[in-house]
Amino acid sequence: MSLLEVKNLSFGYSRATPFEIQALKDVSFNIDEGELVSVIGHTGSGKSTLMQMLNALLTPEQGEVLLEGKNIHESKTSAYEARFRVGLCFQYPEYQLFCETCAEDIAFGPKNMGLPPDEIRERVKQAARFVGLDEALLDHSPFDLSGGQKRRCAIAGVMAMRPKILILDEPTAGLDPAGRSAVLDMILHYRQETGATVIIVTHSMEIAAAVSDRILVLNQGALVFDSTPAEIFSHYEALVSMGLNVPSFTKIIYALQKRGLHVQNAYTAQAAADAICAMLHAEETSP
Numbered sequence: 172m173s174l175l176e177v178k179n180l181s182f183g184y185s186r187a188t189p190f191e192i193q194a195l196k197d198v199s200f201n202i203d204e205g206e207l208v209s210v211i212g213h214t215g216s217g218k219s220t221l222m223q224m225l226n227a228l229l230t231p232e233q234g235e236v237l238l239e240g241k242n243i244h245e246s247k248t249s250a251y252e253a254r255f256r257v258g259l260c261f262q263y264p265e266y267q268l269f270c271e272t273c274a275e276d277i278a279f280g281p282k283n284m285g286l287p288p289d290e291i292r293e294r295v296k297q298a299a300r301f302v303g304l305d306e307a308l309l310d311h312s313p314f315d316l317s318g319g320q321k322r323r324c325a326i327a328g329v330m331a332m333r334p335k336i337l338i339l340d341e342p343t344a345g346l347d348p349a350g351r352s353a354v355l356d357m358i359l360h361y362r363q364e365t366g367a368t369v370i371i372v373t374h375s376m377e378i379a380a381a382v383s384d385r386i387l388v389l390n391q392g393a394l395v396f397d398s399t400p401a402e403i404f405s406h407y408e409a410l411v412s413m414g415l416n417v418p419s420f421t422k423i424i425y426a427l428q429k430r431g432l433h434v435q436n437a438y439t440a441q442a443a444a445d446a447i448c449a450m451l452h453a454e455e456t457s458p
């Protein structure tokens with residue numbers, strides 16, 4: 172049994188109105204404990220809708236979400252519990268900070284879980300460490316923080332619930348390159364320390380290529396690919412036709428292949444260098 176089993180999910184917004192939209196169409200996949208899965212797809216492909224269904228903020232019209240074998244939408248209690256067990260960090264989460272201090276903001280989820288004050292304090296400190304937020308900042312107002320620090324504070328609030336699955340919807344959106352790699356490093360560190368299962372929604376093919384065990388590709392509400400980065404990025408033309416990009420290294424390899432060179436597919440700098448070296452070596456040694 173997988174940690175998360177998503178079976179035949181379908182969902183639409185604004186039913187029976189002229190604005191009706193089929194946001195998800197018969198989506199099924201599994202996620203195993205400890206996996207890091209990226210979800211990619213053109214804008215409006217249903218990524219955020221799907222994520223909100225995984226922690227029971229939205230209820231599917233059809234299909235089910237099983238967490239450790241149990242349907243999270245089965246009852247009000249199971250849906251409520253799913254909010255803590257599947258921690259969802261929204262797009263631009265810093266807009267949802269509202270407490271007087273960062274510590275209170277990070278403590279918001281654990282408090283709602285009914286945890287004792289000592290445990291909450293311990294969790295707040297640990298989560299702040301995970302996201303690299305200086306302890307001295309915990310007593311400050313979140314509005315005194317820089318944009319990047321606000322983002323970290325908001326992510327810490329979800330980590331402090333110690334969810335089985337951490338979902339980050341566009342965690343690096345709007346950050347500069349240094350901020351992006353800092354947030355990514357922090358997610359990878361959190362995962363290494365806790366062994367948590369992580370789902371990252373991203374528009375960046377470079378991020379999906381660099382960090383994922385597996386990638387899910389959504390197109391117009393349907394799941395069109397569910398595979399390893401190597402397999403996903405070998406579908407260059409299909410991805411482009413869905414309005415998606417591929418990592419720059421994949422593009423270079425593809426351009427070489429188009430010129431008739433026998434070079435293996437690659438999606439990271441290292442793999443592309445290896446593939447090009449292997450091609451050159453094969454040419455040198457061929458009679």
Ligand SMILES: Nc1ncnc2c1ncn2[C@@H]1O[C@H](COP(=O)(O)OP(=O)(O)OP(=O)(O)O)[C@@H](O)[C@H]1O
Nearest residue numbers: 184185192194212213214215216217218219220221
């Ligand atoms: N609350 C809502 N009411 C009506 N339609 C909505 C609502 N939220 C999303 N939609 C529509 O549902 C579809 C899927 O939206 P969703 O936000 O899940 O896509 P997304 O893949 O997360 O997009 P993005 O990459 O822009 O974040 C889109 O057509 C969107 O306009």
Ligand SMILES: [Mg+2]
Nearest residue numbers: 218219220262
């Ligand atoms: Mg979205």
